[in-house]
Amino acid sequence: MTVLPPPTIELRNISKQFGTVRALDAVSARFQSGRVHALLGENGAGKSTLVKCLLGYYRADAGETIVDGRRVAISHPAEAHALGLGMVYQHFTLVPQMTVAENFVLGRGKIPLVVKWKDEQDQLRSFMAGMPFRLDPQRKVSTLAAGEKQKLEILKQLYLGRRFLVLDEPTSVLTPAEADEVLGEMRNLANASKLTVVLITHKFREVEQFAQDVTVLRGGKLAGSVDQKDASKETLATMMFGGGTAEKSRVAKPAAVADGVPYLKIHELIADGDRGTPVLNGVSIDVRPGEIVGVAGVSGNGQKELVEVLAGQRATTSGSILVDRQAFSGTRSEIKRAGVALISEEPLANSAVRTLSVMENLALRQFDEKPLSLAKFFLNRSRLAPFARDLIQRYKVRASSPFVRLDTLSGGNVQRVVLARELSRDVKLLIVQNPCFGLDASAATNIRQQIVDARDRGAAVLLVSEDLDEILEISDRILVLSEGTVSFETSRANAEVYEIGRHMAGAHAA
């Protein structure tokens, strides 16, 4: 570890254009050495683009970068790395088919011709012993849950000795306790003058607790830079959304007590994870029409597998799933008959086709039905565009046109496309996993409202989420999934955060 203070970086008038979208328009910011700097803004405001220009992942069209008073031209990530700048991207950049240790070594600039794995692993273990979180170096990354992958991304950067670290929404997949742990650790490193941190987040709580400076972007322009101490939530919200257009969080009214026959009945479900060991150990969940059942839990306790089983993507060992009293295995005809909508996490990878246009993605569920299809064979192209435009407007998707490729949209907007597609039909059972992952407050409120509306129209809703606040906000009943079983159940009225948190943490205490 060098004794020099970590870098101060100044960005001057950075502009970046993607086709017709002006993602950044002369944005300036100053990231002070040894401080935690929050970067705020709505979905599509240009936060990710700004930091990617800094890190050499994109080439800015105009503007300059000044590191410790020296002008530098960073045109390649390797040049950024040489300067000690690193980034944890919003989308994971790990190699899924490789082990944790291999991913660590690959990030390194210099790799010896022959890698001595035993030494590397020992070194990694001793490095991780001094870190707030650890991972088994021999695990394959594809078997890690989203939360664990995020930890790995951060650990990797620290391991590589980065002294300026950009975190793009690092806590979206972490529980509040884990987030506090991670960000607390970041702040400690900054305070010890070992690290300069840029934190992109949508959570005001994190800004208040961990950031010292705040820069806000709006629509690709700089909306302002302030000291955190001088910025109230209201000022920040005004800067982000421009004059109080932020939607007020409408706390959903609890449903009229839902009784009657469960629409979804999961009974004693047992299923193996990717490593061939049981991950779901007898899960039973009932969801009745007109109620939202929230499944809380720390990532890696079977949430991913539960949703995969419901989606028909994972075989079960035993147990049964009934939807509308009939066995359900996730086939297209069953989904249609029972009116099931399912939205899994990481929609860009799991529920959408990144290379198709926004319009085509929106039509994926209905392209073979009237009115989008003629005679169930031809696409009715003339209906497609208006259909897509209508959904884009109703769900506030920010896309320059319905014809752009889905993967050119910002993270939050991809989420909205998938939700629009799934919720626009007549839905009787809605299964959602982390629906607001990466959304800003106003978008998240909007999405949650859509879920509540679906319930009020009589749908049974299963909400699997790692965001406890979200679960508390809209669920009628709350379950905790821990080590592959439902370890706790409570009604919304009786819910106690402390009690729920204790059961969520149960897995770790053991």
Place this chain on the structure above:
Amino acid sequence: MTEAGELGWWGVLFAIFAGAIRVSTPYLLVSLGETITEKSGRTNLGLEGTLVLGAMCAFATSVITGSPWLGVLAAGVAGASLGLLHALICNLPRVNDIAVGIALFLLGVGLAFYFGKPFIEPRATMLTGISLGFWSDHPAIRSGLEVNPLFFLGLLLAIFLQWSLINTKWGLYLRMAGESEDAARAVGRSVQSVRTYATVFGGFISGLGGASLSLFYPGNWNEGLSSGQGLMAIALVIFARWNPVRCFYASLLFGGASAIGPALQSVGINQGYYLINAAPYVFTLGLLIYSSSASYRLAGAPSELSLSR
């Protein structure tokens, strides 16, 4: 093919075994070449062309210089050149590696036939086999165990590549390029250069397979020499799930299947000779159906391959 004649049914088994070793070498070398190429995230379907061109170059060089090992080298260089061509074309934006592969397949075969015309008649100096049958004085066993030196080269290569994929810098880069272009970009590596090296290297090894055909077994040069072995070797990579050592076993299996026909003929069973000679093709088809699945992605398939995306 008479070695099994007087050994009876044991002879048939022995002939299949000896045949497996003899026939498997080109499968092994081409499948290793393709494994390395595919591990980097590209498919080179042109390796049949590489195999045929390699065979021709090896034969011609041996005829002209009298040195079979110079021929082997020439085959490798010819293969590497086709590989380089494939890589350079695929590095251009919006080029599909499958289409380029098919074009190079035709190019390689065409070049070989064109330049190979004058070499159909002459005899070339062959590679000398390594005698593993010294312990027996049975001539059939002795000649059956004259093993192609390139077979051992392939075996060593398979083991070495397997080890390198896990334990060397280049192995890690290769797998990263094949598994996640995003990850490679995030650590600041260019996948194109990795893929270029991999395709050239793969072409070189596959070219050696051609030398094995023309300079050891069957040990001549004509236009029907390969009869699709390069294509079957590519299918074999899928069966071996992109694992070099499994490529070795799979090649032996394929070689064994090809040797059934001649072995049966040697004990005088001639019925269905042509049918039995189709065994390796049927076998390929069967294995591909067996190892594919509607619900799972092939385990081990590099994620960046256009056929698994």
